[in-house]
Amino acid sequence: xxxxxxxxxxxxxxxxxxxxxxxxxxxxxxxxxxxxxxxxxxxxxxxxxxxxxxxxxxxxxxxxxxxxxxxxxxxxxxxxxxx
Numbered sequence: 001x002x003x004x005x006x007x008x009x010x011x012x013x014x015x016x017x018x019x020x021x022x023x024x025x026x027x028x029x030x031x032x033x034x035x036x037x038x039x040x041x042x043x044x045x046x047x048x049x050x051x052x053x054x055x056x057x058x059x060x061x062x063x064x065x066x067x068x069x070x071x072x073x074x075x076x077x078x079x080x081x082x083x
Contacts, residue, residue, distance in 0.1 A: 008015075013036050020028055061069065 017029060017032060020026070020032065
């Protein structure tokens with residue numbers, strides 16, 4: 001309801017926290033807030049790792065090497081799947 005009142009199409013963390021409070025679940029707020037901060041940090045760290053990996057892979061191999069590596073990974077996955 002809060003998202004509708006604010007004319008937002010996406011329900012954000014603040015909407016969840018406000019809803020918990022409005023529905024009488026205040027005892028859950030500290031835990032939910034802590035988990036939200038952990039998730040945000042994990043996302044940030046994941047984004048950093050993706051950027052590093054992309055930067056390293058761009059410098060490390062050519063397109064042909066990347067295609068060959070992908071083919072090898074697919075072959076290995078098929079072997080594991082059908083083994």
